[in-house]
Each structure stands twice: as structure tokens, then as C-alpha cells.
Amino acid sequence: MASDRPSFPTRRAQAERNRAKILDAARSAFAGEGSEVSMAEISRRAGVGMATLYRNFPGRRELLEALYIDEIDALCDAARTIEGDTPRAAFITWLRLVLAFVPNKRAIVSELLEHTDHDDPLLHDNRARALDAGRPLLSAAQQANQIREDLNFDQIVQMINAIAKIAADPDYLEPMFQTLLDGLHPPETQKSAS
Amino acid sequence: MASDRPSFPTRRAQAERNRAKILDAARSAFAGEGSEVSMAEISRRAGVGMATLYRNFPGRRELLEALYIDEIDALCDAARTIEGDTPRAAFITWLRLVLAFVPNKRAIVSELLEHTDHDDPLLHDNRARALDAGRPLLSAAQQANQIREDLNFDQIVQMINAIAKIAADPDYLEPMFQTLLDGLHPPETQKSAS
Numbered sequence A, B: 001m002a003s004d005r006p007s008f009p010t011r012r013a014q015a016e017r018n019r020a021k022i023l024d025a026a027r028s029a030f031a032g033e034g035s036e037v038s039m040a041e042i043s044r045r046a047g048v049g050m051a052t053l054y055r056n057f058p059g060r061r062e063l064l065e066a067l068y069i070d071e072i073d074a075l076c077d078a079a080r081t082i083e084g085d086t087p088r089a090a091f092i093t094w095l096r097l098v099l100a101f102v103p104n105k106r107a108i109v110s111e112l113l114e115h116t117d118h119d120d121p122l123l124h125d126n127r128a129r130a131l132d133a134g135r136p137l138l139s140a141a142q143q144a145n146q147i148r149e150d151l152n153f154d155q156i157v158q159m160i161n162a163i164a165k166i167a168a169d170p171d172y173l174e175p176m177f178q179t180l181l182d183g184l185h186p187p188e189t190q191k192s193a194s
Helices: A007-036 A039-046 A050-056 A060-081 A087-115 A121-143 A153-164 A170-183 B007-036 B039-046 B050-056 B060-081 B087-115 B121-143 B153-164 B170-183
Strands: none
Touching: A007 A039, A007 A050, A007 A060, A039 A050, A039 A060, A060 A087, A060 A121, A087 A121, A087 A153, A087 A170, A121 A153, A153 A170, A153 B153, A153 B170, A170 B153, A170 B170, B007 B039, B007 B050, B007 B060, B039 B050, B039 B060, B060 B087, B060 B121, B087 B121, B087 B153, B087 B170, B121 B153, B153 B170
């Protein structure tokens, strides 16, 4: 038994590496090809066998949930660690991460919704977690009078989501996002009201 | 026969008045209650009998189509006659009419789509007609350097539509529209790029 002990951490490290490889492969596969991707394709891309894939994620749903939670974790971490020259710049940088997340989220969430609904605690709680992480960034930018105050955090995120849902290339959407971000300046710093 | 002649224009005028009354009643009923409104309720609100209603519009679909075309006509007329202190003000005023049209359109189009699809010439051609009417207003405002030039007309309308589709009260949506409209200023007139 004693001789087995050193291999425990190694096996565990190996298992964690496999899990990370599967999630990375699944993330890029879903981002590139949407929900068409099969479990076999994910296993191939990750370079792990189907048995390893299913030991980590008994089904597509478990894999999708793990991916979703992973992306939300990344948004929360970013909100805590992000740096910008100004409070506005930090908030805008975080909004850009939210924007980059939307195409991934779309494929993942649309398939998750086949198994669940919008009120499912998984979606609801994780969405709330990401939004709560970003709120202080907006508050700081509004207190510094660098973002207009007639919009709250939810309204800004809803605008981002509404535009991100338009079916078009990122290049086509980019000036639309920039227009929104420019519109977030406090009105008194803009040329005219109209 | 001769004695009947004077009554022809009168009957025709009466028929036109009835048609207008039905369309007005249907417009406000759809705007207020969405697609739940029955033909009987529209007949009651218009103050015309069911026979008159069905003589003008043999079915719901014909009534919805007429309503839709009527609203598009109004947007086209406005684009030709609108006046503003500046080209930007004229364009913004027209966009505000498009915004006001969206809630009506939503109820009408969503029911029309039960009978047809997005590529139906009725929807496609009328949508194109309204957009073509508004394009010169944007061109004039861009030429006067009063609206940013990295967005085209379709992108602006898609942003308006994307936000208008958010399920919320007009008061909640209003600052979101204002943010979009403020963002349409040319970037060099705004405080900073970011």
C-alpha cells in the first residue's frame, strides 16, 4: 500500500488535466461549431478516450453545465482583478469580456435550455453571480461621473445582450457595441442632447 | 337609375369611413391588448356590425395586413415631410417614430407570422419600403457630420429593434434608447474614445 501513495496525487493531477483538456476542447468546439458538436468529436479534440470523457461528464448536460460555470467563474475573477486607467475604462474592459462571452454562452445556454428553462437555478444563480461581480465596477464609474447615471447595471447588460443576439459577424456588430459604449458617457460630456 | 347616382359617392364615403374606423379601433386594440383581441371586440370598438367588419376584411389576416401597411405608410410619409432644426434632429425624430411603431408592429407581425414567414413578400417589401424612406435622412445627417459614419442605416435600425424587443415598460427602455441615440454622435464630438 505504502508504495502506492506517491501515485495518488499524480493520478489526481492527471484527472484534473484531463478534465481541463475536455473543457478547453468543448469550449472551442462549441464556440466554433455551436451545438452540432458530438461527444465523440470533443473526445477526439481533447485527446482523451470516450471512457475518460464520460467518467468526467456522464452526459452532454453535465459537460455543458461545467462549461457554463467555468465561463461565469472567469467573468467573476476578471471583475475582481481588472485594472484600467479610470473607473470607466475598467468597467468598459469588463463589458468587453461579457461581449466576448456571449457567442460561447449562446451555444451552451441554448442547448442547456432544451433540458431546463430560464428559471432553472443553475442559469439563474450563475447569471446573478456574474452580474453581482460586475456591479461595483459600474458604481465606481458612475460615482466618478464617467458613466451616465440614468441607466442601471441591468439595463446596460440587457442592451449588450440585445445587440449580441443579432445574427451577424463580429465585425458587423462591433460599431454597434462601440455606439452603445460611447452612449454611456454622461450626457453633459456629449456635444448635444437631442 | 338616375336618382341613385347622387348616393354613390355618399355610400363610398361611408364605406371609407367604416374602413378607417375599423383600422383605428384595431390599431388601438392591438396596441393595448396584443393579439388577444377578437374580431367581435374590434367590431364593438369600431361601432360597426360584424357584417361590415367582414365585408371590409374577410378575416383576421386581411385586417392585420391592412393595419401593417397603414403603419408603414405613416412611416414613409413622415420620412418625406419631417422637419428638424438640423439633419440630425430630423433623423432622430424619424427614429422616434420607428420606436413608437415597434410595440404595435410586434403584436401585428407576430400574429401575421403565424400565417406566413419572415421572407413573405408582404413583410419583406413593406419593411424595405419603410427603410428606404428613412435612408436619405441618415445620409443627410452623416454628410453634415452630425451622426457617426461607422454605422450604416441597417445597423442603426437593428439596434433600435434589438432594444425595442426587450420585454419591459417604455419608461424602463427610454434611457436605453437615449443612450443609443447619444452614441450616434460622431466620436470626435464625444469626450473620449475608450
